[in-house]
Amino acid sequence: MDIWFIVSNTIVLACIYGTLAIGISITWSSLGLLNLSYGFIFAFAGYGAWLFAQHVSTWGPAVLAAGILSGALGGVIICAVGFIPIHDKPNFTIRGLIATLAINLIGTQFLLWWFGPRSKNLPEIFGNWSVSLSGAVFTADKVGNVATSVLILAVVLRWMQSSRRGLEIRAMMMNPHAASIVGIGVRRTSFYVMGITGGLAGLAAVLLSQTYYISPFGGLMPMIKGVSIALCGGLGSVRGAVIAAIVLGFNEALTGMSIGGRYVLVTQFVVIIVILLVRPRGIAGLLDKAREA
Amino acid sequence: MLRQISRNGAADQGGKPVLFSCSGISLDLGGREILRDINLQVEAGEVLGIIGPNGAGKTSLFEILSGRMPPKSGTVWFKGENVTGLPLYSRSRLGIGRTFQTPVVPDELTVGETFKAARQAHRPFLTKFDAEYGADLVGLKISEDTSATQLETFNRRKLLLACLLMRRPSLLLLDEPAAGLINSEVDEIDKLLRTLAKEMNIAILIVEHRIELLATIADRIVVMDAGEVISEGLMDEVMADPKVHAAYFEDFSEEAEG
Amino acid sequence: MNISVSNHLPGTPARQPQREVLNVKGLSAGYGPVRVIHDLDLVVQCGERIGIVGLNGHGKSTLFYAIAGLTGWQRGSIKLNGGEVGRMRSQGPGRYTHEIVRAGLALIPQGDEIFHGLTVEEHLDSGAYTAAAWRDRAARKLRILEIFPPLRKLMDVPVGRLSGGERRMVSIGRGLMTDASLFLVDEPSLGLAPKIGKSVINALMAVELGNAAMIIAEQNVALLEGRVDRVIGMHVGKLKGEASAALALNVYRKA
Amino acid sequence: AQPIVLGIPYCQTAAAGVADHQDFLNGTTLAMEEINAAGGVLGRPLKLFTTDMNVLSPESSKQALAACVDAKVDAISFAFTLVPLPAMDATVKYKCPYINGNAQRGGTSAVKAQPDKYSHIFQFCPSEVNYGWNYALWLEDEEQRGVWKPKNRKVHIIQEQIGYCQTISRAAQEAIKRRGKFEVARITDIQYPVQDWAPVIREMKEVDAAAIMVDHWVAAEYAAFCKQFMASPVRDSLVYLQYGPSQPEFLELAGSAANGFVWGTTMGIYGDERGLAYRQKYKKRFPGIAGLAYTGIAYDQTYYLKKAWEAVGDPRKFSEVCDWIRANPQRGVCGYVDMGNPYQEALHFPDNGGDELQAQKLEAGVAQLYVQIQGGEHKIVYPGPVSETKLISAPWWS
Amino acid sequence: MSLDSGIKWRNPLFVWGGKRDVEELPTIPFRSHQEVWEKTRQSRTKLNPVGRLRYYYKWPSHGGTMWNRLRYWPTRRRVLRMPGDYNAKTLRAEKTIVDKRPIWWMLGLLALAIAPLFTPGDLQNTLLTAGATFGIYSAISLCWMLIMGTAGVFSLATYAVIGTAAFVTALLAVKFAMPWWLLPPIGALVGLVFGGLIALPATRLDGFYYALLTLGLNELCRVYFVTSKEFGSANGGLYGARTYIPEDWSQLGQLLLAYYACFGLMLLALLLYRFVNGRRLGRILRMAPEKREAFAEATGVNFRQARVWVFLISSAALGFIGGFYTSNFGGVAFSIFNFDTVLLGLAMLVIGGVGRAEGAVVGTLIVVFFDQVLNTWGPARFMIIGLIMLLVVLYLRNGLFGIKAQFRAWRDKKKSERRSTRAEKGGEMLPEEATETQDKSVIYQRRHDKMTRDHLKTLVSPEIIEEHRHSLNGQHSEALERLLIYFRTRPQVEKYAIITVERFEGYRIVALSGHRGVAPRVVEDRIYSTPDEACHGVFMRRVQDLLES
């Protein structure tokens, strides 16, 4: 078996999964919201980018930006509709879950009704070339995915590290109670957070538009994957999410290579279940102080 | 008499048998040492008060004594048996009652249903009269249809106490029973604890920040600080202990220094 | 034995009638079903430094939290700089806290209210909430470092690794980063060795108040003795000694 | 006059099938408008009764048919449901003509097993098994015609796991074995959703078969496959995809990467004059990319019903209408539909020897169409009489 | 009160040559009670009668016990809880139906039972088909509610259990031509096994992690059944099992049979819900919701075991439903494992209100109605379902059936807020307390007491304290005398006493406990050197207490 092939595939998949999961993880850790309307944001951003490409410009980076922006817009809408009214009500976590699910239901049906059932395609953002590395062939979008997601994740993490808004978000992530004491408004910050995570979803939507084409229900699978990885990594831990993304990416690459692609889903869920049974609070559940679920 | 109990928990010659004891309890949480080598013993009808500054590990100790947390090392003895491995519910079945610092009640039940559930918590199931007995004992006079969440602090505490007392436990672990209560309610607790300890011969371990309450009811005081027992004895004795001053009444020690 | 008369007594040269920084009227507050503060009144003039003493669990922290809108519920009026902040009924803790903080409150809480992953420097930055404070945060940090020299070496260390005393310093420093008009300091000496406790108190005393005021809650009365303008006792959610200045608590405390 | 009501359960909200059903509705609408413009049926206007149907869910399918029954429709015509039996059961007492464009032998064998109960159920297309059976035949024909020169005798089958794909794969293996010209070199299992085709393509290269059959069903994933395949193709292989690429979005999604791939459908608009004329008509009414299959099937189904009603004279005489349908085949834009057999299913052309439902000549059955994407457009390349062009070499052929 | 008011008091001891050498000293002016009283009465706040109104209809007690005799067979439980009482004001005997839910249930079930007779002809098929679906799904919701509501575990494996049971039974039915009535029991067996499987992690994982695990399980089942060769037939599902519906019945007859069979299934599920939720197991579980098990644990409840039990019971029931599903539809499709199915199921639970049977039933009714009956509406109906769900979680505390309680809570909160704005400071009862007090005269007593104290507080001044310090006994000024009289009439509980620590050397102040046998409490650390000083200390404490009250 070809180790290099597995490794390279793992990297590609881990990047995809990481992009999917980290938004969910950040949302959870700073807002305590398990955002199940992620699928809707994903599709919404995709359609935003598609509209942009149809009507304005098909220049790759511009489309990417349009996707990120519309994702951020989607996130802000979710925040206004599904987070602000309930964040201080009792049983918030379950409410938030149901509310975002409901938004997801409404939103996807709306998109289906508005844009019709046909999947949409985005222009090739990274061109149409490929490189071959000792047997493994990487298409432009794969290389682009890896490069962009690593880059954007680095930028987001860096921004969270050094700017004032980032400081606020991180502070809220670590201790929301203390955050309010130093004057960080949960509501205001939540808009930033949802905007950013929405933007990450948008980024994922555009990057993955070659695999998960843009369709109203196209966000469901990414959402299930993202939530699984975020939970598996331990809710609230970005580090855990990254580890989980790598583990699951590796699992998928290995399964695809060894026992066949049809078992990918099976092994994936088996791995998730085993991880949860061994570590009931996810991979990083104990590394970081986990918030009560 | 109280001094006569030897430190390792066995019955001393002539003294009453030790009902409940622990030895060498230590605990680590989150990589931090919370408790270090705690030894305690109580006999039937004795009231043992535990005081200590916030974060001294009193509640953590109770978690271990009641079986909600396993200790890193050490053993807990009850009626001569090693109960270290038993979870709270089986200790409760043996006759150890425990109350909590926060006044917990079942959110979804009414008072009546709570009593019913507690009566039927395990075999033998009790009758309505046992529940009434428990409620009378603590003086809980609340309509059965009231939702438990509507109760205020004192009645919340009483509700749990009533549920425990109807099984006639032989040991009670009370974590800050008077926290958040006003003076007259503290007096009521005071009276209740006396009745339980002196008339019903229940051993009571009580954590309390209200020294005045402990001063009147506790037979013996244990002072904890930073996970260790720093002093033990009668109220006056421990109050005189300079270590206690240093840990608990810093102002005194300041005065002593300056 | 003589009644030590505080400077508010009629007959002694009273302070100039001054702006009220804080005016609490009929405040009750609690957590869910628990009512911790009962119908409490408190007036703080600017430039004042007030001590609140009382036993564990009698509601000192809760009073502070209530002012900051962090209790489960609260009723009554709280005026900060003349603006009503208590009216913002807290529907759950912390909903309006940031607005109150922006209205000029600096709360230095009692427990480990820190962001364990942030470094000391970031932590101090996080206290500089207002835009003005953020802009000259460098200067402010220098000022904090003057008050707490030990922090100098620790600027890049995550706060979660610091010892209790250092955490307190960081936490207090964070509170002093803004130009608040009301500082609420909850048990600054708690969990600190007496010596550090003392130096923390000294630091607090060294803050020039100007138009601001400061309330310090302490179990350790000795630390405050004679260094604050007033000492108020707190018992079961009510203030003692505030009712009449002539009966200030130190009448009884002081032997 | 009182309108004649045609019940169209069509999928509007589910995660699958919405695009096909939209095509179907468009085709029916076009037919209805034409008929009404020409004076209706028996002097009565034709009206559509539409209702939502989730093609994946038995409850919903049943419900949609029940709604049609309640609306007292004169016939039911729709594209497909993935759970045919509950849907059929909902109408067995009402027994109005029930014509669907399902391509599933599962449904028609139930008709054969219980002819009385399901006497009103007609399947307008040949069943999916023909994809498999015909595949071997087609390979041989293409080899004979000479554009494609197989480098070896190997066939590599990539199969998805749902029943539909499994049936096709099984039929293909059987036919290849029976005809003996090629051999199945490997069968690779995949599972929807396919995140990454790289391992599959890698395996294709490893096998290096002359013919590759990708037996899947999702247009979007086919498009992704085409892109990845183009990045590192298996030289000189003839790559056949299942029905999925017929969906209009496929061309949009795959773009130029789709050129050279071949796909098939058991029923679609022919490339002959009549078919092309219909395509023109359809394009005028519904601009944009037109689907190749259900747009025509729907049109033919409606006209078939119209003829039946006119012949019988009263649409409410359900059994007579059904009898007429059984007895009278129709040649439409998608071929010659003859459902007068126990399965009540259209005959398949060419004869691949799989079962008794095979037509010997073109004008006796529905030709299975093989379509190659040439220059960004679907071109029918097989079978000869109805094809538009010939197979041309794919970009990855030398 | 200023000292310059010119009012003086005459020292009565002056003539005997007491310590004082002045005959007259300035004193505070006398202030009449009346004045204070009037001022208090001037308060503009509206005073309502204290206490909460009861919103129950009072039935006159007719003396008979007719309704009381009705009992649920075979229990000794009465059908309606109707405690009788005497009206405190009118002293008339009256009784109240405390819990009217049985009446509503009976009416609702009756309506469902006769509903088929009233379906309009042109919706008969639609409504009856949807009715059967409703019956099955409400049974499912009820069993799911046992886990979500009663046990409080967020499990998403419900449809996995049903689907597995349905597929297994369908396979057996197709392979071995089993009669339809064997399918539900077999399904129950399958469900039991499955229940055991998902119960074990439930004792270890919590919250969303368990939800994820069960969702993963659901996906695993979907993948398995979709791909497995036995189950993955070409029909999009496994069909061909025999159903209980005779082939030769008329359409209406078949539909009615299916409707009533599913209705019966729902009744069974209701019975099960009642027997689990309303009896020991349910009470224990509701006592120990996830993460708040402390109370139950302390009273000796083994909640882990209880959770395993409820999983086993409800999974067996779900398996039964799965078997029934097969024999109703003649098979089962893979869509049962779809995320949409789970989502709609969740909507059914949430809309009605988690933790109550009526919530499950009505929530299911609403969702099934929109999903199945209004299917000509297209996508709009899902948007409506989503919108209802959203509004419910945004604005309702616990679904539609929580509205009543929520409204009452809101009304009570508003009331007590209004009360708290007019609760004057001091010893008057806290508003919450006042509403709970049975003996309303206590409230007025306290009000009076408070007014007295308000008045007395105005009398306290440094001069009076000084006066008391100088002369503990003897005649005092009017003001001081009033204070002392008030102090003397206080009850025992609040009284202070002086104890001698050391004769002639040290005295301490203690507080009497007011309970026989309960020792006095030491209230301060100070030791006074003379009894007089101690006396004054007591006085000071009382003054302070007064000022703080």
Ligand SMILES: Nc1ncnc2c1ncn2[C@@H]1O[C@H](COP(=O)(O)OP(=O)(O)OP(=O)(O)O)[C@@H](O)[C@H]1O
């Ligand atoms: N899970 C945990 N992880 C890390 N530290 C913990 C954990 N639980 C408790 N602690 C720490 O253990 C110490 C002792 O806590 P404990 O609750 O026993 O104190 P306590 O004596 O009961 O205080 P109080 O009087 O405030 O109730 C505290 O410093 C607390 O921060």
Ligand SMILES: Nc1ncnc2c1ncn2[C@@H]1O[C@H](COP(=O)(O)OP(=O)(O)OP(=O)(O)O)[C@@H](O)[C@H]1O
């Ligand atoms: N979050 C909370 N939820 C419920 N009750 C609380 C909460 N915080 C505090 N309390 C209760 O409120 C009462 C007053 O607590 P508070 O912390 O204000 O007292 P304190 O005077 O600051 O005491 P300490 O000297 O220990 O700091 C205590 O009885 C405590 O149990």
Ligand SMILES: [Mg+2]
């Ligand atoms: Mg504690």
Ligand SMILES: [Mg+2]
């Ligand atoms: Mg405090």
